[in-house]
Structure formats: C-alpha cells, structure tokens
Amino acid sequence: MIQPREVIAKLGVDGLCESAERYFQQVIDPTPLMAKPFMNLMEAPGMLYHLGLLLAGLKLAKTMTVLEFGAGTCWLSRLLTQLQCAAIAVDPSPTALRIGQKLFREYPVIGAQIAEPQFLHFDGRRIPLPDESVDRIVCFDAFHHVPNPQEVLAEFARILKPGGMAGFSEPGRHHSRSPQSQAEMQNYDVLECDLKFEELAELAHAAGFSDCSCKLLCDPERDLSLSDYQKLVRSKFTPPVSLSVKLWQSLYSAMQNAAIFFFYKGTCRLDSRGHLGLSHTLRTRAEHLFVSSGEPLRIPITIVNTGTAHWLNQNIADIGVVKLGAHLYDDAGKLLNLDFWRMRLEHPVSPETEIELTAEIVFPEPGIYQLAFDLVSEQVCWFEHIGSAPIRISVTVNSANAA
DSSP: OOOHHHHHHHHHHHHHHHHHHHHHHTOSOOHHHHTTTSSOTTTHHHHHHHHHHHHHHHTOOTTOEEEEETOTTOHHHHHHHHTTOEEEEEESOHHHHHHHHHHHHHSOOSSOOSSOOEEEEOOSSOOSSOTTOEEEEEEESOGGGOSOHHHHHHHHHHHEEEEEEEEEEEEOTTGGGSHHHHHHHHHHOOOOOOOOHHHHHHHHHHHTOOEEEEOOOOOTTOOOOHHHHHHHHHOSSOOOHHHHHHHHHHHHHHHHHEEEEEEESSSOOOBTTSSTTOOEEEEOSOSEEEEETTSEEEEEEEEEEOSSSBBBSOOGGGTTBEEEEEEEEETTSOEEEEEEEEEEOSSOBOTTOEEEEEEEEEOSSOEEEEEEEEEEETTTEEGGGGTOOOEEEEEEEEOTTOO
16 A cells, blocks of 8 residues: 655655656546536535535635635636636646636636736745735645645745735545545545545644644434434434434544644634624614605714624725615515615724714605615625614605695
C-alpha cells in the first residue's frame, strides 16, 4: 500500500505541483470536470450535501472577496460569482485555470456579477496576494493534496482580513487507503493524504488562527423508517436507545469519512451584506395620522439595532445597504406597493445602537391607507422575513381641494 509520506518524499512540493499540471494536461474532454458538482450521479449527492454545509458555515455575504484554494477547473468559483461574491481561483495547474476561464467564458453566470473572477497560479508555497486582502477562503476537496499544510495555513492566515475565516470540505481520516486514492497516487503521482481535523487544528493555531469548529455530519446513505422518525420528533430530550444507536452509527460513519471544518482569524464580524445577525426594533408614537394628498407627512421613528450585524449605509450597487422602508396597504390590509418608500441611513449602525429618523412621505391619492415600516438590506432581505416586527400606522389622506 502506498503511503502519502512516500509520495511527499519522492516528489516534494515542486514535483507535486508538476504532477497537478500533468494531470490536467492529460484531460482530453474537460466537460465533466467543468460540470461539477453535477459531474455524475455517484458523486453529486455527497458533493451537494457537503457544499451546502460548507457554504452555511462560511457565513458568506454578497460582495465578499472569496479565494478558492485548489480551484481546479473553477466550478466552485463560478458558483461563488453567481452568489455575487468576488471570486479568486488559485491552483498550481495553469491548465486547470485555463479550463476555468473557458468555463466562465462558455457558461457565464446568470445576471450581473459584482466583479470579474481572478485566476492566480500557486507555486506550492506562496499565494500572490497582499496581506489581509480576502474575506473568506474556501477549500473543497483539495487540502488533502497539500504536502506542506503548515506553510499553506500560514499563507491563509496572512491573506485573510481580521474577522475572516477559512472553510474546508475534505475526505476523512483513512482517505489514503481507499482504492481510488491508491490508484491516483500510483497512476498520476497525486498526493492523497489522510486528514485529521484535530491535527490540522493544531497547525492552524500555530499559523495564527484563533479558533476552529466543524460541522456535524450524518451519513446521507442512511434512512429512517416512519417509526424511527416518529420516535425522533416525539422524544425531544432522550431518544430511545435503539434510535440513539442508529443515529450515533450514522454520525460516526459520516465523520470518519469526511470533515467540514473552519478556522477563524479573530472574531467573525457580520454585516448587512448577508442576512445573518440582522434584527431591529422600531418604535413610533404615531398611530393614526391625517394629511392632504401631495403634502409631506412627517413621522418620527426610533430604530434600534438589536442584532449582531453591522448595518452598512454604502456599498457597491447598494448591495447590503440598510434603509428604512415602507409597504403601502389599503384600509383592508391588501398590499398595494411593497416598495412604496425608502430612506437611506446617514451613517453605519453598529449592534446595540439606537438612532432617530423622520420619515417624510407624500401620498399622491386620497384614501385610507396602512403604512408598514421595516428595514431592508438591499438585495439581501427585508428584516421582517427573518424575524423582526414591522410597525403599522393608519393614514387618512384627504383631497388637497377639500374644504
């Protein structure tokens, strides 16, 4: 059986970078590699499951700069670009990066993108980027190919901004022993290391990361019967022993064979480019107001940032900019205009901060209306959709010509 340390001793960092280039040079038709994570039915379910957990744990937000390490054909960089992140694809194979450029060219993202992707060659040791220049690093099924993890993790810590994180989805503790791994090392001189989260966590701490965590995995091949499902949902605190054993076996099997984990450079700082941590309290003394059509109605409103995210008041294309908004309803509560009115905040707002605004609204037509005030993070979400309560005010608009 081939041992990973033998491959490292034989080829070294430079030789393994050359092996990666030869691997992609031998690809006759790159289409299946470009089609990931939908490359084939055998791998797609697991890849999608792991990808979802990885993206959730990264706490991504629109317009973040995200580096994909070991990008290969850059399929994940394309998905990150689709999510309106600024993607940087890094790989030791120039051929793989050219395939990635072909992918972006022939299958562009849907709609507008906030930045053109970057494609950077990696020499196996240094990432050609300035210090503290990226928000996130993502590594999907690639770090187990790295022969010098301590050196690479130090590079990750160098280029990450304070509050940034690196997220990994990798095979498990006995990966090198699998038939496919043995074949890859034998036929292509590709390194297939076993990956142990606790050992990498020690290296990450030495490299400058402050903390780490991992996702809880279940075996996607295992199912529950209806009976076991009912036992699970009805036993909130102590499931039956037979069910506990099944759940533990699923967890054990999954976490032996895969690991999804994160290294943090300081405390993660959330902001309004993403939905996480967005929460408010709104207050006003107004309940039922009267105004003439065409005349401005002024409504003082107190706003408190009760969440953990910082609210932005400017960004690229207004993405993630928090504004006070109002929905317009008729007297019976039927929605007339979801985007009836907006007001930009004058300054960024930190968590636990209270501000005062005066809404100035003009109604063009007489009638009896309801205004629902809420905050919106532009192109992200309305706060009410993730749990904050809007405030409602009744407004009677009289004709400007009424006596």
